[in-house]
Amino acid sequence: MRIGIVCYPTFGGSGVLATELGKALAQKGHHVHFITYQQPVRLNGFVPNIYYHEVQVPPYPLFDYPPYETALASTLVDVIKNNQLQLLHVHYAIPHAAAAYMAKKILETDGISIPVITTLHGTDITLVGRDKTYAPVVAFSINQSDAITAVSQNLCEETYRTFTIKKQIEVIHNFVDVKRFSRKPIDAFKKVIAPDGERILLHASNFRKIKRVQDVVKIFYKVNQKLPSKLLFVGDGPERATAEDLCRKLGTCDHIRFVGKQEQMEDILAIADLFLLTSEYESFGLAALEAMAAGVPVVSTNAGGLPEVIVQGITGYMSNVGDIDSMSNQALDILKDDETLQQFKMAAAEHAKNFDIHRIVPLYEKLYEQLLGN
Helix, strand or coil: CEEEEECCCCCCHHHHHHHHHHHHHHHCCCEEEEEECCCCCCCCCCCCCEEEEECCCCCCCCCCCCCHHHHHHHHHHHHHHHHCCCEEEEECCCCHHHHHHHHHHHHHCCCCCCCEEEEECCHHHHCCCCCCCCHHHHHHHHHHCCEEEECCHHHHHHHHHHCCCCCCEEECCCCECHHHHCCCCCHHHHHHHCCCCCEEEEEEECCCHHHCHHHHHHHHHHHHHHCCEEEEEEECCCCHHHHHHHHHHHCCHHHEEEEECCCCHHHHHCCCCEEEECCCCCCCCHHHHHHHHCCCCEEEECCCCHHHCCCECCCEEEECCCCHHHHHHHHHHHHCCHHHHHHHHHHHHHHHHHHEHHHHHHHHHHHHHHHHCC
8 A cells, every 4th residue: 555644753642653653554565655844753764665755834924824734735735646645644633634634625626536544642632622723623624534543542532522523433542562662671771870779760751731740750759768769751841941940949850860852762661660650641641551561660640541551550550640649659569679560560561562563553454445445
């Protein structure tokens, strides 16, 4: 098949999933064309059968804001025509589903029919989609898609609650390449972070308010008082400065490192003992799944789709949003001795296999084939 994938190229979960899906499809012999405004961060090496098309938005003095959606639709028309694409798979409703609809209608005037699949990832529904500025376009674009998927049952239900959706939404969970994350820790790296064998806690996100990164600092503060430990913050965003300020106030700066955005998460997760995820909402929790694939148990909130990923008391623990005391105690319970920690690590790695890329990608292929009448 010749497939076009439209996504955000950044570190967010939707872009990561879209890129990994495209790479997996290309490895199976499909021709995959990425269409976005810059090369996706996970598209960091040569992969046969993968093509990248950059959306150019030239400056024009009439516009205060560059019309990206219009430029994207025009680029889609050009790429589809010149590469004989058979279908479009757009990730994240805004603006991708709307641009895909526009491109589809333009192509119809030339006698070209192309099915559009829209995959919903989370904040396109729960945050942006609820804004009355965008809501009508989001709902219309979703309903005009030939197929709709959501990355969790929770997100599927949330979409039906938020919008009047007249079509079936198929749940296809996020996935992880278990083999990629099954790595042995680099001892030298681990000793730099934890020179005296301290437990290593980890948080990775885009540091938006919804991630509640201050809760991560507070949990670590309580854990560190009772157990020698270190905390790694991976990622960057608007709440990083707030988290750093709280570290100073609590006097934990010597035990916390902010390492910024990192592409090779598998190397970092390999040295971690526990992953902290304190979000107000997660449509699925891809970061938690990647941690589990690396054999790292997770202490998280029970928000959104996280109960679909984490098995309470087996692969980690979940608590109510903002319950610092509970999450601190749960972290200590996992980290208290090597035997307990090893049990959680093994269970996390085993459960992650249920979301392995080789199980999930065929579900997308089946959907593609249905739309193409194969």
